Amino acid sequence: MPQRIASLNICIDQLLWELVDRQRLVSISYLTANPMWSPIAGQVKGVPLNHGLAEEIVPLKPDVIFAGEFDQRSPIELLQKLGKRVERLPLPRTLKDINDQILQLADMVGEREKAEQMVKKINTQIAELQRANTGKTPLTAFWYSANGVVIGDGTLEHEFMQLAGLRNLAAERGMFGFNQLDLELLLSAKPHILIVEEGSDDAYSLAREYLAHPALRNADFKIVTLPAGLSGCAATVIGDVATQLKNSLAK
Structure with missing residues (x-):
């Protein structure tokens, strides 16, 4: 089970916020801290933020990095070249996709029970x-x-x-x-x-x-x-x- 988790994607951030303990999140997208875009902006104060750049993520030594289907390719490819585990999740387009994504993400972070409840x-x-x-x-x-x-x-x-x-x-x-x-x-x-x-x-x-x-x-x-x-x-x-x-x- 990964203990140090980074996310480059505002939507994945919000799911992780529901699924994992706060101390396991070593970095989330800066957009998640902006109330204009994020419903949990007021809750994430103190969590390190990133702008999707490899140089922000590497020093944090994450066990896994999550990114979305349409997040910038070049930083993700650089992280992969540096030997980092990067998991890209597709954008859910149906109700079934949403359920599948929640369970898929939960399996990756070892929180299946919470996901099944969601x-x-x-x-x-x-x-x-x-x-x-x-x-x-x-x-x-x-x-x-x-x-x-x-x-x-x-x-x-x-x-x-x-x-x-x-x-x-x-x-x-x-x-x-x-x-x-x-x-x-x-x-x-x-x-x-x-x-x-x-x-x-x-x-x-x-x-x-x-x-x-x-x-x-x-x-x-x-x-x-x-x-x-x-x-x-x-x-x-x-x-x-x-x-x-x-x-x-x-x-």
Whole structure:
């Protein structure tokens, strides 16, 4: 079991924070200490931070270094050339991927029991979301993001909408992934529900002007606001998102 663990990835940081004792974390991403990006920023004070550079990591003598699928290649390759154990985890794209990643990471750090408890809780929350909407007439919805982007098929958000018994109007229009949609077209589709994620108004003031548009505030649909992070660090927020979506649709 590795006792000295380093992570170059904000999402992996958050999972490790749930799984391992604090003293085993010799370094985490600097982004994890920034409240603009991280829900655990206030908890990680005192943990050494890194910017994904090999020269920051090597002196710490970690037993294992975790990185994400899209983290910078050159520092990772340098760490590997120096004989360091680097484990790269893929970005989870489905609910099953999330469960698999939690268990995979836990096996690597020797914390299987904690991970199984996490997965069990997530699956319970997902099942409650699905059960709450079984048999109801499907409502139409858009999952709406900053800069006028709607989220279509092939995404975790689309999977969530299906579990919640919602018809994803973006997917029904043949949209895959993330697509811009004019506000006029969104309004003319007359969705029952508009789903938005919480975000930092300071960080996204211009991008989020779309979400504050008077036409949206005054439109004849229900706006459901969910915890931020599903598109980024899904594994750590997925249960809360499921519960909030269930509660919001029940009102």
